[in-house]
Structures are given as C-alpha cells and as structure tokens.
Amino acid sequence: MISNKYVDEYINLWKSGKIKLNKERIMLIEYLQKHVLSRDDLYFDDEMIENCIRFGEKWYFPLAAFQKFLIAFVFLFFKKNNRVFYRKHLWMLGRGGGKNGLISVVTHFLTSPLHGIKEYNVSIVANSEEQAKTSFEETYNVIGRSGPLKAMFARTKEKITCKKTGAILKFRTSNGETKDGLRDGAVVFDEIHQFESNKDVRVHISGLGKKPNPREFYIGTDGYVRDGFLDGQKEKAMKVLQGDARVNSLFPFICKLDEENEVDDPDNWEKSNPMLSKPLSEYAQGLFDTIMEEYEDLVDDPSNREEFMTKRMNLPVTDLERSVAKWEEIEATNQPIPSLLNRECIGCLDFASIRDFAACGLVFKYEGKYPFITHSYARKEFVDKFYSYSKKHDAEMAGKKKFAPIRDWEEDGLLTVIDEPTINPKHIVHWFIEKRKYYNIKKIIGDNFRMEILREPLEKAGFEVEVIRNPKAIHSLLAPRVETGFANRLFIFGDNPLMRWYTNNVLVVIKKDGNKEYQKKEPVRRKTDGFQCFVHGLYRIDEISDMNIEESLDILDALNF
Known part of the structure; x- marks a missing residue:
C-alpha cells in the first residue's frame, strides 16, 4: 500500500x-x-x-x-x-x-x-x-x-x-x-x-x-x-x-x-468545476457569481444554453431544434454494414451544386434497420479553397484541413476529388451502374434541382428515375422517421466519418406552421449532401422488401402449388 x-x-x-x-x-x-x-x-x-x-x-x-x-x-x-x-x-x-x-x-x-x-x-x-x-x-x-x-x-x-x-x-x-x-x-x-x-x-x-x-x-x-x-x-x-x-x-x-x-441545482456545479467545492475561496465566490449570472440569463436567451452546458458544465448537449440528432446517436450509425448482396434498394442522390459536392447512395432494409452505402464527389478547386486539400500544412491551412479532412476521406474511399470545371454527371451514373452488378436497384430518386441533367443518362442506362418536385416538403413528412431512426439506432452507415460530418452539419429549422426543414448550419463549408441523399432514399424505402432476390426465389421454389 x-x-x-x-x-x-x-x-x-x-x-x-x-x-x-x-x-x-x-x-x-x-x-x-x-x-x-x-x-x-x-x-x-x-x-x-x-x-x-x-x-x-x-x-x-x-x-x-x-x-x-x-x-x-x-x-x-x-x-x-x-x-x-x-x-x-x-x-x-x-x-x-x-x-x-x-x-x-x-x-x-x-x-x-x-x-x-x-x-x-x-x-x-x-x-x-x-x-x-x-x-x-x-x-x-x-x-x-x-x-x-x-x-x-x-x-x-x-x-x-x-x-x-x-x-x-x-x-x-x-x-x-x-x-x-x-x-x-x-x-x-x-x-x-x-x-x-x-x-x-x-x-x-x-x-x-x-x-x-x-x-x-x-x-x-x-x-x-x-x-x-x-x-x-x-x-x-x-x-x-x-x-x-x-x-x-x-x-x-x-x-x-x-x-x-443537474444544472438546475447550483449545488451540483462543483461536479463540473471542483473550484466550486465548499468552502469557496474569494476567487471561487467570484466565479460562482459569474456562472450564476450566465445561468439566470438563459431564461431570456435560451440560445446560449448549448454554450453554457458545454463550457461551464463540461457536458455537451444537443439543441434538437437545431441539430438533426444527438452526437451519440450520430456516432451510433457506426455499425458494420451487413451482407446486402442481391438485395433490393433505393438509389438516391443529392447534386445541389455541380461546382462543389455531390453524393449518391443506396438505402436498404435489413432486419428492421436501414443500411446506407454511399459515395461522394468533390471538385478539387472547391476543396482546395475551403478545406486546403492540396496545400502544405501551415498554421492557416491546419484549421481548414481539420475542419474537413478531405484527403483522409479520399484515402478511405469515401469520396473522389474531381479536377474538372464542374462535376460531370457521368461519375454518378457510372457509380450506379457498378453497384447494379451487386444490388437490385429498384429506382433512383433525386430532387428536381439537378435531375434535368441526370435523368436522361440514368434512364438510358436502364434505371427507373423518380424526381422529387418539392424536396423541402418531404422533410417534414420524413422527420418522425428520421428522429425515430436515430433515437433507436436504426441507421447503419458503417465507419463513415464523412457521413457523420454531413449529418452533424444539418440544421433543423422549424417553420411557423410547425413543419421541419433540413438546412445547413453554415451555408458554404458545412456540407450536408450525403445526409440529403439519404433522406431522398428514405422517401421511398417502403417500396422495397427486407429480402434478397435469391432468398425470395428459394422460398417460391419450396412452395407446393
């Protein structure tokens, strides 16, 4: 001892x-x-x-x-x-x-x-x-x-x-x-x-x-x-x-x-700040008074609660009126993607701007959960400018690299950086053609904004295409499913930090009529393409089965008509 x-x-x-x-x-x-x-x-x-x-x-x-x-x-x-x-x-x-x-x-x-x-x-x-x-x-x-x-x-x-x-x-x-x-x-x-x-x-x-x-x-x-x-x-x-x-x-x-x-009882504050343990020193008394003023100000300005809880109470909390899910729920999407060979799926894409990012994906049903396979494309000029993709590691660039480690994600196979004036739709089409070799893509869904340049090549490749005329309208429709899916750990993204980043960047805006829209927490750097792509897939997820084709045929063969 x-x-x-x-x-x-x-x-x-x-x-x-x-x-x-x-x-x-x-x-x-x-x-x-x-x-x-x-x-x-x-x-x-x-x-x-x-x-x-x-x-x-x-x-x-x-x-x-x-x-x-x-x-x-x-x-x-x-x-x-x-x-x-x-x-x-x-x-x-x-x-x-x-x-x-x-x-x-x-x-x-x-x-x-x-x-x-x-x-x-x-x-x-x-x-x-x-x-x-x-x-x-x-x-x-x-x-x-x-x-x-x-x-x-x-x-x-x-x-x-x-x-x-x-x-x-x-x-x-x-x-x-x-x-x-x-x-x-x-x-x-x-x-x-x-x-x-x-x-x-x-x-x-x-x-x-x-x-x-x-x-x-x-x-x-x-x-x-x-x-x-x-x-x-x-x-x-x-x-x-x-x-x-x-x-x-x-x-x-x-x-x-x-x-x-526990924040509502000041006697608990010493759990996060041991300086507040009694008896209070002169410094600690001044600190306590400052924290109390900040706490009381939350009544008039509740928007500061996230900052107060994170910095004063050392307990990050998520404002669910601003974030699509708690971070713990987003982390819980890191579940191994199961074997999905030959299974039905909904193809989906988000191609909001041909000058920065695009995302495509496949949403499946599997034993009550929703696995998502996805890939993103990014323009080199954009990621150079906003995330320091190509530049040397210096003090200015370090923060940009850390904000979105594009090169790491590229090396992990989660996205492809394209050195082109705009992202050519052929990359998206080719990705779906390749995935069709392994999965049964029932249809491909995207919003109206860019489908005019993608619909024809996708249909020529033999895909059924559905266009969402008003994508913001489906957000409120799908919000209960999205919230339930995150809360009950039903979404499976695999170990995909890019998807976790996309999802954590989503701002939930509640309109005057109570409807919800999924927007961005910051308009330029905080991309949400992968999440929006996933939402498009969820829109028609009920049209597919929870079986692969071979299993279905085996069951039919076993039936004695």
Whole structure:
C-alpha cells in the first residue's frame, strides 16, 4: 500500500460528504484504490510534491485540494527505476476551474532547480497562439513581479529559461511544421477539444524520452468538435477507469455534470468545476457569481444554453431544434454494414451544386434497420479553397484541413476529388451502374434541382428515375422517421466519418406552421449532401422488401402449388 496526505485528504473529503464528485471521478477513486494505491512497487515523492505545492502557493496562488491531489500523481514513481508511473495526464474541467493556473505552476516548477533535471524543456501547445500563450504569459508575469525569480529565470516574449538547469519553457501552435527534433521533457496540450486528430500531437511528443521522466498533459473543457482527438481521449479514459486498458496508460481527471437536469441545482456545479467545492475561496465566490449570472440569463436567451452546458458544465448537449440528432446517436450509425448482396434498394442522390459536392447512395432494409452505402464527389478547386486539400500544412491551412479532412476521406474511399470545371454527371451514373452488378436497384430518386441533367443518362442506362418536385416538403413528412431512426439506432452507415460530418452539419429549422426543414448550419463549408441523399432514399424505402432476390426465389421454389 502507498499513500500521500493530499491524495488521502481529497478522497476523505468525498467520503465524508464534504464535496460532490461526478461519476468519472468516483470511478477514478475506485480505480486508484484497486489498481494503484494498493501496490507496493510505487512511491509518491513527497518531498517533490511538497516543493511543488509550496512553489505554487508562494509565487502563484493558494492551491485547492483537488489541485494538490493532481500534483501528487505528477510525482508518482516506480521504485525499481525511479521512472514516472503516469506519463499522460488528462485534466478536463468546466471553464474557470483553474486548469491553466495549475499547469502554469507545474510547468514552471518542472523547469526550476527544485525539479533538478537539466534541460527539462517544456512546450505548451494549442491551436491558436493566443491560447498557447495563456499559461506562458502567466509565468512570464509571475517572474516579472519577483526579484528572486528574476535572478533565477531569463525571460523573453518567446521563451523562459532557467539559468541553473538550462530548461526552456516555450509556447507553440498545434500546426506540426518544423517541430521535429524537439527535446522536451514535457508537453502540454491546451484546449484539446480543438484538436481534430492526433497527427499534430504525435509530432510534438516525438521528441519526448530524450530526457528522464517525460510527461504529457492534456487539458481543456469539452467542445463542439466530434469524432476528433478529444473523443478518443475520453474513450481511452473510460477504458482505464473500467479496467480495460493498461493501468498507467492515462491519469484521467474528468469533471462534468452526470445528467443535464443537474444544472438546475447550483449545488451540483462543483461536479463540473471542483473550484466550486465548499468552502469557496474569494476567487471561487467570484466565479460562482459569474456562472450564476450566465445561468439566470438563459431564461431570456435560451440560445446560449448549448454554450453554457458545454463550457461551464463540461457536458455537451444537443439543441434538437437545431441539430438533426444527438452526437451519440450520430456516432451510433457506426455499425458494420451487413451482407446486402442481391438485395433490393433505393438509389438516391443529392447534386445541389455541380461546382462543389455531390453524393449518391443506396438505402436498404435489413432486419428492421436501414443500411446506407454511399459515395461522394468533390471538385478539387472547391476543396482546395475551403478545406486546403492540396496545400502544405501551415498554421492557416491546419484549421481548414481539420475542419474537413478531405484527403483522409479520399484515402478511405469515401469520396473522389474531381479536377474538372464542374462535376460531370457521368461519375454518378457510372457509380450506379457498378453497384447494379451487386444490388437490385429498384429506382433512383433525386430532387428536381439537378435531375434535368441526370435523368436522361440514368434512364438510358436502364434505371427507373423518380424526381422529387418539392424536396423541402418531404422533410417534414420524413422527420418522425428520421428522429425515430436515430433515437433507436436504426441507421447503419458503417465507419463513415464523412457521413457523420454531413449529418452533424444539418440544421433543423422549424417553420411557423410547425413543419421541419433540413438546412445547413453554415451555408458554404458545412456540407450536408450525403445526409440529403439519404433522406431522398428514405422517401421511398417502403417500396422495397427486407429480402434478397435469391432468398425470395428459394422460398417460391419450396412452395407446393
């Protein structure tokens, strides 16, 4: 058994009912007691922990119990080789929870003589330079206010250097260019909800290991980017807490509301923001008052609820009057596409603009569910302009690439980029002709806008074509089926991040007459073609059977007329 007084104090605060914890932190304590604190091959470096806490409280601010708890696990080591037990730390708290202040203390301490490792460089990485500089500038200002620290550290607006250890604290943007060969001891990734993938993360951590006891800190609040880096970290955290991953693969400290309705009791707010645990410090009281004002303002301006729940309560919620489905429901479309050979299906397409995107697909019935096979086409000029398809990875282009990773989707076979003045209809026709070899396409459906250029070549190829004269009119008709389908996990898209992106971009507009229309959350970059294509297919889904042709013939052969 191992122990540390700050760890014991935090656990006892919860057990005695003095603080409230959310589900993930309760799981964390149970996991620690079962898998970590019960071991005898580890030790807390109590002296280092005390030094770090004293350093923070002398030069920065009084530390809360949860912050001391977190610091303790930064300095947990294996006895046999004095290596850190946790290399990766995930800290997720509601806005205002002091994560940047704490990381300022920890990173400053790690570069100091008290830590004692020569050239233990630290990089703070974020999507924007402004965010990356948040903790750096706090440390810069702390040094500026102290004579002893001025003597110990040299500072410029670009880097802070410890004169005795040679350790450097720097800030960087997440764009990965020119980052190879770094010799960092630790890397901090700030506001990780903005990271679309782990590509840039890998670049920044590639230099770790050249110094003893490398560490990675991932800090932030939740956000609106789904299927990205943060969702992967949350999934990994749950595996650790459930005992399904290597015990020290991540230290996950996640603070959030457990349920959306908990927001209406301010006593629950400490679940998402541990700074609000009683007794409130002067800072915490001011923070609580600010959050209360924002909460009360929701009565007059409920449109801010999504932002409030995501950023203050660390619990992303979906406004169902604006989104077609909750993100969890969109994620649930990632089900394996079953064997559909020879089955009937409805062909469908959305070809709203021949100058940007087009989508075609096949909708099936299968054991009460609706599998969807689809492919998209995109014009190279358009994806170059709006998603940086061809350009090098620089700071400006990084955000565009992350917004819609066209090249990744192309490599996965989900779309084809066409270098043409307009998307030639022949690509759509050829796709259906190829699919006809494997599936029984009963008819192809599209809206009236572009079917004048597609109807003739499709009919010449032998397809029955139906044109939807007023596509917006079918949205309200199909809305109950769409909502039920997502809620009951009836839609099967396979592992198709492009379709999840299309669907997440859909804006549900409720008209004055109560009818619903599926529009775009943003008119240019947030494409919805694949989703609109799928809706067209659903329009006639009841015209097909839930059997393949061979099965139907076998049944007929077995009947004795």
